[in-house]
């Protein structure tokens with residue numbers, strides 16, 4: 464990629480897309496094309512085709528998706544499957560037809576089987592049943608990986624698939640019904656501290672383990688891979704370490720400075736017991752995450768508390 468190449472970042476207002484736009488800006492890229500969902504509904508095939516014919520981007524980061532935490536995935540099952548299939552089908556087809564030089568498709572670690580061996584190697588894709596709560600989202604993302612590969616095999620398109628682990632960072636979603644665990648707990652502990660509540664309730668048993676990557680690290684990895692990686696299949700992006708939800712809660716509690724108790728709402732699902740990425744392929748290419756979880760959360764909390 465050259466700094467004057469036209470780059471379309473789909474989903475630029477989301478946590479991932481906005482981090483990629485920041486990264487490209489830092490690297491001197493000056494020809495970045497974006498559209499809000501109000502300006503361009505990526506589920507509308509004709510609108511997407513027209514946009515690509517008009518703009519002719521050379522590179523595409525496909526970070527637009529309907530995303531959310533465990534309850535949003537489980538409650539809006541049709542939206543998570545339909546919207547994501549439509550978005551990725553339309554963007555990839557238009558990228559193929561308009562001869563995009565390279566496209567990066569972003570997925571998620573929930574594409575792996577619920578009970579896959581840990582850490583999760585790229586080879587474990589489609590070797591077992593998925594976690595029920597996020598099956599629609601995972602099916603859409605698996606279809607996206609396969610569509611990248613099919614466009615590569617049939618038409619020679621350089622479409623690559625990148626699978627990040629659970630993410631956190633600026634521009635996250637703090638809506639308690641739809642968000643992921645990390646922003647949800649930050650908000651819950653913060654509000655409990657401000658309002659003097661005696662306890663904070665977390666969902667499920669607290670025993671599931673998750674791996675958390677700062678979105679600035681992900682954007683750095685995406686930039687790295689866009690320049691050096693041109694393979695079919697998928698590549699994991701993570702830090703290679705995980706933590707239980709209970710320990711995450713204790714860490715956020717400490718960073719926020721809350722002194723009350725932690726209770727559990729056992730009516731809420733735990734989801735996958737563990738999702739730890741094997742990041743050896745990415746590390747062998749020469750990339751490693753830099754932001755430690757404690758510092759990353761502390762920085763995000765500083766911004767959150769200000770707002």
Ligand code: GFB
Nearest residue numbers: 532533536571573597642643644647665666667732733734
């Ligand atoms: O982050 P999260 O919603 O998503 O939940 P997943 C992770 C774990 O934290 C689950 C627990 O075991 C939750 O039950 N948890 C505890 C909470 N308290 C809370 C809370 O207040 N809010 C939330 N949201 N969780 C999603 C998938 O899975 O993660 C997606 O559904 C996607 O498909 C995404 O892959 C990265 O890690 O379970």
